[in-house]
Amino acid sequence: MLCLLVALVGATAAPASTPTVVIKDDAYAPTRLTISAGQTVTFVNQDDDAHTVTATDGTFDSKGLDTNGVWRHTFTKPGTYAYFCEMHPFMKGTIVVKSVTP
Amino acid sequence: MKRSSFLEHVGWTGAGIAYTLSAGGLFAGRAVAAMNDTVDFVQISDSHIGFHQAANPDVAGTLTSVVANINAMPVQPAFVVHTGDITHLSTAQQFSDAKAILSQLKAPLIALPGEHDVLGNDFKPYLSNFKIPQSTSGGWASWDRGGVHYIVLLNVFNFEKMGLLGNDQLDWLAKDVQPVKAGTPVVVFTHVPLYALFEEWGWTTQDGTKALALLQKFDNVTILNGHIHQIVTHSEGNIRFASAAATAYPQPKPGTAPKPGPVTLAHDDLLHAIGYRTVELDGAAARIEDRPLA
Numbered sequence: 535m536l537c538l539l540v541a542l543v544g545a546t547a548a549p550a551s552t553p554t555v556v557i558k559d560d561a562y563a564p565t566r567l568t569i570s571a572g573q574t575v576t577f578v579n580q581d582d583d584a585h586t587v588t589a590t591d592g593t594f595d596s597k598g599l600d601t602n603g604v605w606r607h608t609f610t611k612p613g614t615y616a617y618f619c620e621m622h623p624f625m626k627g628t629i630v631v632k633s634v635t636p
Numbered sequence: 637m638k639r640s641s642f643l644e645h646v647g648w649t650g651a652g653i654a655y656t657l658s659a660g661g662l663f664a665g666r667a668v669a670a671m672n673d674t675v676d677f678v679q680i681s682d683s684h685i686g687f688h689q690a691a692n693p694d695v696a697g698t699l700t701s702v703v704a705n706i707n708a709m710p711v712q713p714a715f716v717v718h719t720g721d722i723t724h725l726s727t728a729q730q731f732s733d734a735k736a737i738l739s740q741l742k743a744p745l746i747a748l749p750g751e752h753d754v755l756g757n758d759f760k761p762y763l764s765n766f767k768i769p770q771s772t773s774g775g776w777a778s779w780d781r782g783g784v785h786y787i788v789l790l791n792v793f794n795f796e797k798m799g800l801l802g803n804d805q806l807d808w809l810a811k812d813v814q815p816v817k818a819g820t821p822v823v824v825f826t827h828v829p830l831y832a833l834f835e836e837w838g839w840t841t842q843d844g845t846k847a848l849a850l851l852q853k854f855d856n857v858t859i860l861n862g863h864i865h866q867i868v869t870h871s872e873g874n875i876r877f878a879s880a881a882a883t884a885y886p887q888p889k890p891g892t893a894p895k896p897g898p899v900t901l902a903h904d905d906l907l908h909a910i911g912y913r914t915v916e917l918d919g920a921a922a923r924i925e926d927r928p929l930a
Contacts, residue, residue: 559894559895560894560895560896560897581897582689582690582691582897582898583689583897583898584687584724584725584752586755588795590796595756597725597755597756598724598725598726598727598752598755600724600725601689618795618796620751620755620756620795620798621751621752621755621795622837622838622896623795623796623797623798623838624836624837624838
C-alpha cells in the first residue's frame, strides 16, 4: 500500500511528460524509450499476467510485477539499457539514456 | 531404429483421457479407467499460488481439490511430483500458502521449481519451503526405484535463455546415466519442455538436444514437464514427452493466440482444463491418465 501511495504521489507531482513504459499483451510499449540522465521511468503492468523488468546486464530488476503493478527506476548514467521479462524471455525492451547538456 | 517425430494435441473429455507412451508411439482414445492400485506416481504442475486474475480467482481452491482427489486414491502413489511454478511470484507468503496445501498430501512430495519460483534468480525462497530429495548442490537429482531410473533436471535458472540446463548439469547427467543399463526404464521430470515445443513462446530448452542425446541409449525414456499448462505429447525415437495440465489455469495451444498467458473459461470449462495425472509404468510403456477436476 505504501508503495502504491508513493507511486501515486510521485505520478501526481511529476510533469506531464513522465516517461512511462506500459506492459500489455506480453510486450513493452514503447519497446525503445529515450530519456535524459536523471529521469525516472515508470513501468506499469496492464497485462493479465505477471511480468518483470530485468536488465540484461543485471543493473536493475523490478522483481515480479503483478497485474496493475507499478515500478519506477531512475536512470542516472547515460547509456543503452536492454531489459527483458524473466517469465517471458521473448519480451524485450530498451531504455536509451542521453547525457544532459547544460 | 526408425525415428518418428510427431506432435499431437490431446483434448480433454469430461471423463479424462488415457494414453500409453511406448516405443512405437502414442496410442490414445481409451476412457479413463476406474482408479486402480497400479499407479506408480502422480504428477501435478503449475499451481501459481498467488495468482488472482479472472482465469482462476481461486488457485488455492483448485490445488486443494487436486490434493483431496489424490488423497482419495485407494492406494497411495509412491510419490507426487510437482513440475514447477508452485507460486506465481516467488513471495514468502505464496510459498507458505502453497506449502500449507501441498503438505496435506499423504504421499511424499517432490517439488521442482519453475521460473515463477526463482524470480530474481533467487533460489532461497523455494529452498526455505521445498527441496528435492537427494539433490545435488545445483538442485538436480536422480534416484532408482522399482527398477526405474528417475531424473530431475532444472531448466529455469537462466532467464534470458530459458530454458537452459547449462554445462554443469549436462556434465552431471552424462556421469549419472553412464552406469545405467540401456534396458532400464528412465523417467525425467523438468519444468520447461526439454524439446522445441514452440520456440516463439519460449517453450523450449536451448541445450535440450544435448540432454536428449545422452538419453538416446535407453530403450524407453519418458519425459514429463509442465510450464505450458496443457497436455501435449510428442515422440522422438525412444523418447516420449508429455506436458501436463496445470492446477491453476490453461494457456492457449501453440500459435492459436497472439501470446501465451492465462485463458479465461467458464468455471465448468476451467475444471475440465486443469487437474492431475496418474502414471503407471508397465515395463516398456508408461500409461498416463490425465484426470481433470470435472
